[in-house]
Amino acid sequence: MKTYSFVLFSSSLFVLSAVIGCAGGTSAILDQESPRGYDSAQEQNAVVKQDVASEPAAMPTVGQTTYIEPSETLVGSMTTPQPPTPSLIDLPASSDLDEAIATASGTIILDFYADWCGPCRSQGKILRDLESTAAQKQALIVKVNVDQHPELAEQLQVSALPTLMVVKNGQLVHRQTGMASKKDLVNWMQ
Structure with missing residues (x-):
């Protein structure tokens, strides 16, 4: 002792x-x-x-x-530690997409999904697994529930789920309907 x-x-x-x-x-x-x-x-x-x-x-x-x-x-x-900027966010029902992505400086991946969609749940798991990779590459993943944002889905002509969009420098550079692999998602973050 x-x-x-x-x-x-x-x-x-x-x-x-x-x-x-x-x-x-x-x-x-x-x-x-x-x-x-x-x-x-x-x-x-x-x-x-x-x-x-x-x-x-x-x-x-x-x-x-x-x-x-x-x-x-x-x-x-000594300084007060700042919380890290999230690299994956779920767009709240009352939020505006433009406000959510206004401070993003790198690539933005939009994931249009619905809770009742099986492939969307699988795609969501892949995206959550890539959250640390997105943080390293200064990318932002925004999950948009089409049941909570029907006007946005209509405006962006989302007709099938999941739909993924890649935005760089304010411009839509890629759009895909259906699931994307981890490899593709990482390449899109470049």
């Missing part, structure tokens, strides 16, 4: 040192070592030394543990 506690404590110190920047040119070492292992009091009172050349001032300490104040540079450089 003592060995496990020491390993857990050491792992915690390593993670802490990586988070506060010790891995980038500074070092953290345990000041107390025991040839027979550590008891819980020694583990809790182990001293962590920091070799920080840029901050020669003494660091505040409590007991035998040295605490490091967060660097303003580190805090200032």
Whole structure:
């Protein structure tokens, strides 16, 4: 149990040192070592030394543990992570296709489908399998349910399902009725 506690404590110190920047040119070492292992009091009172050349001032300490104040540079450089842009979207019933694709910068593949259509479900599975590939190629796949968007299906003359359309630079460059293979879909994303 003592060995496990020491390993857990050491792992915690390593993670802490990586988070506060010790891995980038500074070092953290345990000041107390025991040839027979550590008891819980020694583990809790182990001293962590920091070799920080840029901050020669003494660091505040409590007991035998040295605490490091967060660097303003580190805090200032942190940014809020932005959610990744989805590469496959289902066009909601009340949404406009133009709004959904307005921010797309690469190839757009439109999949016109219906829930009751067997081949459409198979095509949808293939498209979902290619979602990460679309993200890598900066392509957008938009699934359009014709039962929710009958006017759009009529406007684009979709008469059979599934129907796939490829749009590049705002221009329709390919149209296919019936299922498309993974290979074809990847080629269309180029």
